[in-house]
Amino acid sequence: MTNQQNVVAVxxxxxxxxxxxxxxxxxLSPTELKMLFMKRFEAEKGDNKINGLVDSMRASSPTxxxxxxxxxxxxxxxxxxxxxxxxxxxxxxxVMFLDYDGTLSPIVEDPDxxxxxxxxxxxxxxxxxxxxxxxxxxxxxxxxxSFVKLPGLYYAGSHGMDIKGPSxxxxxxxxxxxxxxxxxxxxxxxxxxxxxxxxxxxxSIGGAKVENNKFCVSVHFRRVDEKSWGALAEQVRSVLNxxxxxxxxxxxxxxxxxxxxxxxxxxxxxxxxxxxGYGNSNDVLPIYIGDDRTDEDAFKVLRDRxxxxxxxxxxxxxxxxxxxTLQEPSEVKEFLRRxxxxxxxxxGGGAAP
Numbered sequence: 313m314t315n316q317q318n319v320v321a322v323x324x325x326x327x328x329x330x331x332x333x334x335x336x337x338x339x340l341s342p343t344e345l346k347m348l349f350m351k352r353f354e355a356e357k358g359d360n361k362i363n364g365l366v367d368s369m370r371a372s373s374p375t376x377x378x379x380x381x382x383x384x385x386x387x388x389x390x391x392x393x394x395x396x397x398x399x400x401x402x403x404x405x406x407v408m409f410l411d412y413d414g415t416l417s418p419i420v421e422d423p424d425x426x427x428x429x430x431x432x433x434x435x436x437x438x439x440x441x442x443x444x445x446x447x448x449x450x451x452x453x454x455x456x457x458s459f460v461k462l463p464g465l466y467y468a469g470s471h472g473m474d475i476k477g478p479s480x481x482x483x484x485x486x487x488x489x490x491x492x493x494x495x496x497x498x499x500x501x502x503x504x505x506x507x508x509x510x511x512x513x514x515x516s517i518g519g520a521k522v523e524n525n526k527f528c529v530s531v532h533f534r535r536v537d538e539k540s541w542g543a544l545a546e547q548v549r550s551v552l553n554x555x556x557x558x559x560x561x562x563x564x565x566x567x568x569x570x571x572x573x574x575x576x577x578x579x580x581x582x583x584x585x586x587x588x589g590y591g592n593s594n595d596v597l598p599i600y601i602g603d604d605r606t607d608e609d610a611f612k613v614l615r616d617r618x619x620x621x622x623x624x625x626x627x628x629x630x631x632x633x634x635x636x637t638l639q640e641p642s643e644v645k646e647f648l649r650r651x652x653x654x655x656x657x658x659x660g661g662g663a664a665p
Contacts, residue, residue, distance in 0.1 A: 390623045390636035390647050397621060397636075398654050401597040406651075407588060407620075408439055409581055409610065410644075411602030412449040412456050415625050418641055419564060421535050423523060428459055432641065435648040440464045442655045446584050448472060448577050450568060450606060452525040466491075470527035471570065471606060472580020477587070491587050496527045499557070499571040503529060506555060506569055513547040520544055527571065534565040563604045577602075578609035594619070601625065601644055608633055623647075 390397065410416055416436065417428040428436075439445055446466035449456050453469025453476060460467075468475045477491040507524040510531060514520040519535030531548055533541060548567055552560055561568045581600060582591075590596035598620035600610045611622030611633035622634035625644060638644050 387624065387632065387634060387637040389643075390621075390638050391643060391650070393636055394647070394650055394654070397599070398651070398658075400621075404595050404597040405590070406443045407585065407590065407596055407598045408443050408445040409448050409584070409598060409600040409602075410436065410445065411577075411604060411607050411625075412447055412451060412459065414564060414603035414641070415601055415644055416447075416641060417459065419534075423521065423530075423532055423534075426459065429645075432645050433460065433462065435645045435652070436460065436465075437462050438652045439648045442652060444588055448580055448600075448602070448607075448610065450525060450528065450530065450563060450566075450604075452523075455525070466584055468577075468580045468584065470496075470525050471568075471575070472577050472583070473527040473571070473573075473575055475580060475583065493583065494527070495575050496571045496573055499527060499573075502555060502557065503527060503569075503571075506551060506558065509551045509554075510548065510569075513551055514544060517544050517547070529569040530563075531567040531569075532565065533567065561606065563606055568606075576609040577606055578611075578613035581610045581613055596620075599623065601638070601647075 412428075413419060413423070413426055416432055417426045420426050436445065440462065441464075444466070445464075446468055447456055447460060448468040448471075450471050451469055453467050453474045456469055457467055464478045466475065466477050473494060473496045475491060475493040503526070504524070507522060507529045510522045510529060514522060514531065517536060517540050519533070519537065519540075521532040521535070523530040523532065531544070533544055536544055545567075548560070548569075552558060552569060555569075557572055558569050559572045561570055581598065585591055585596065585598060588596075596619070598614060600607065600614060600620070601623045602610065603625035607622075607624070611624070614620040614622050615633045615635075621636060622632070623636045623638055624630075624632045624634035625638050625640065626632075627639050638647055
């Protein structure tokens with residue numbers, strides 16, 4: 313005699329499980345039924361993650377607007393507020409922190425072509441003559457150095473996971489110019505594996521570019537048709553699911569895979585201040601200029617410290633921990649130039665220009 317109590321008649325089609333079994337009515341045991349629901353739950357969970365990621369990709373990729381658009385209403389221009397900024401530095405050492413892409417160079421279709429102008433390089437060089445200056449970027453440190461080509465700076469690549477100081481001694485005697493800090497060295501083989509896997513998985517998606525930034529991997533989708541963003545997100549997720557020690561973050565039209573260690577641009581800023589001898593000092597005024605959501609970690613550190621200023625580079629109004637705004641790299645260049653002019657006059661005993 314058959315035990316009918318352990319068998320349940322299920323209409324697979326009515327339950328929406330047609331992708332898991334042929335659309336026919338079939339008698340299933342409670343265990344089989346449970347397994348089917350678990351499979352569907354996992355499938356829906358994966359779909360929700362992909363959909364959420366695509367939505368986030370759209371949110372971090374604002375529609376291009378005309379250069380005549382007004383600046384951010386709630387965050388005054390750093391150019392118009394320069395007098396207040398330098399006034400706050402009285403008796404303090406200004407330390408400059410600069411993002412690269414979208415800050416010192418324009419955002420371009422091909423990340424390998426993100427060259428800074430000769431005029432911008434001169435402005436950064438002059439700033440570094442008067443203030444300790446660091447480039448803090450998601451890029452590989454060697455890559456960004458090849459763009460900037462200024463030996464007197466600190467370079468913090470891979471979101472601060474690869475930091476090196478200038479070869480010459482800084483004016484601040486407490487500094488450690490030979491600093492080399494890599495808190496995620498153990499992840500290097502894993503990052504290389506992920507890079508190779510992503511290159512293979514994304515090669516069929518037109519416009520996708522995978523960049524190995526040593527301690528993180530960047531998947532650029534600036535040149536990818538928006539209709540293919542879902543497919544790209546699915547491929548990135550499928551690779552990342554195999555590496556629980558890595559996490560996914562986002563920037564401007566880029567997905568970034570990073571180690572799960574508690575390290576970001578904000579912590580890199582704190583580390584560099586400490587290396588310069590200003591870890592717990594009130595005699596310093598850090599200024600951080602950046603355009604990306606990853607720069608928010610640094611803006612937040614400054615706000616929490618109640619010390620220094622964050623300046624966001626953006627034409628689009630957005631929530632930020634920054635205090636001021638500049639609209640584009642050309643305004644960043646102008647701000648750096650004016651800061652240098654002020655310092656020259658201050659040292660010469662004259663009035664600020």
